[in-house]
Amino acid sequence: MSRITVNGIEHEIGSGMEDQTLLTYLREELDLTGTKNGCSEGTCGACTVLVNYKAVRACRFKMSKAHDAEVLTIEGLIREDGSLHPLQQAFIDAGAVQCGFCTPGMIMQAMDLLHKNPEPDRESIRKAMRGNLCRCTGYQTIIDAVELASKRMMTPHLPYGGS
Ligand code: FES
Ligand code: FES
Known part of the structure; x- marks a missing residue:
């Protein structure tokens, strides 16, 4: 089996x-x-x-x-204590969620990027996310969110930090 x-x-x-x-x-x-x-x-x-x-x-x-x-x-x-992963929190904080339909796929694509490159620049984020389509946000806030998550995950002592 x-x-x-x-x-x-x-x-x-x-x-x-x-x-x-x-x-x-x-x-x-x-x-x-x-x-x-x-x-x-x-x-x-x-x-x-x-x-x-x-x-x-x-x-x-x-x-x-x-x-x-x-x-x-x-x-x-979602963490064991019920709190959100830094990427999820960053999407909320950066205003990168509107209808939310694309958001799970965006976040999982961003996870893949941050595994490979924990501190991507904006161009690298744009390239990594370009295959994920969003009808609502215009993409800038999504790039902002991934950049914010990266910063927080690299500085785990800050609120929402840690991977
Ligand atoms: S539902 Fe799989 S790429 Fe669109
Ligand atoms: S937030 Fe609506 S499709 Fe991306």
């Missing part, structure tokens, strides 16, 4: 799931609806999650490739 770990919890992947996408599995089998379905075809980034610490489009990722994978979704960022 193959297994997948999602937000630290191990699950058996049921037979018949191989042809499903990770997005369908997360939303319909595990009821983790924070990961959004914007386009179903890999172009909008709303479904972005981390698989083995790398950002992937869950709508294009088949469960047949998910055996033994470690998946992190937006729900997995």
